[in-house]
Amino acid sequence: MNSPTELADTSCGFIALVGAPNAGKSTLLNSLVGTKVSIVTHKAQTTRSQVRGVVTQDQAQLVFIDTPGIFAPKRRLDRAMVDSAWGGAGDADIVGFIIDAERGITPDIDAMLEGLANISHPKILILNKIDTIKNEALLELSQTLNEKLRFEATFMISALKGYGVADLMDWCVKHIPPGPWHFPEDHLTDLTMAITAAEVTREKLFLRVHDEIPYNCTVETESFKIQKDGSYKIDQVVYVTRDSHKKIVLGAGGQTIKAIGQESRKDLMEMYEVPIHLFLFVKVREKWGDDPERYREMGLEYPHGKN
């Protein structure tokens, strides 16, 4: 028989956050981790690959996976994002299905419920944005969804305001399997600093330029150097697909790209607490959406086959 010291006293579990675009997955991940690890915008499909946020509490380590919103894929990039989201759900110990309670049940939610039914891991229902709807509507929504699929538990939260997030965390702590931790205790995310920095700039780009342009853009960190004085020198490229988009991203006299750079730099300085020297370049690469290398940079598998 094992002596008490031989028994694993730590636990570790992966919890995938899946749901429709804009349901609030990234906001929830950041709220759970207590810092910004995943970018958030009001535009759908902001998160492109899996982002992991790690919370270590007493003996338990929770690894939350923010997945791209699941939607009907049209372009190659969309397909890669959907594959990544379902991959995240299939690999997890617990799957958290997040619903924008204000939007309620839409046809895409029904399609996702069908997909979730094929996943055997425990599933929990997370009704988000409760700050926007009335209690009766919330209870009705919870009942309808629980009749459609078996969930181990239902949480009613506001990721933005932090309501209910601690209860969700406590439940997860109690339901993850025993086992060694995957990450050091002070680890918050598995994104490298270079990728995180590119994501922060992409967030600012999404917020600054409107309509379809952001979806045709990607940001890559070309070089990330820690200088002798402790500051970081970061060179990034914004790839766009057309010359006309380049003009918009640059703005008159380079004003737009300058503002994007200033906002990104400010966030990065707050995150890393060191001076940041950020240099942004805009390049036209017509077919970046068909270039396997760009997908690797985003942490996505390149889906072969036609667009």
Ligand SMILES: Nc1nc2c(ncn2[C@@H]2O[C@H](COP(=O)(O)OP(=O)(O)OP(=O)(O)O)[C@@H](O)[C@H]2O)c(=O)[nH]1
């Ligand atoms: N009112 C309200 N808004 C929220 C809440 N949670 C998230 N939002 C907003 O909803 C929008 C989408 O949030 P995200 O966290 O980016 O959503 P997501 O599910 O990660 O989106 P994708 O990256 O498209 O998959 C943002 O404008 C958030 O501020 C909430 O609890 N209440």
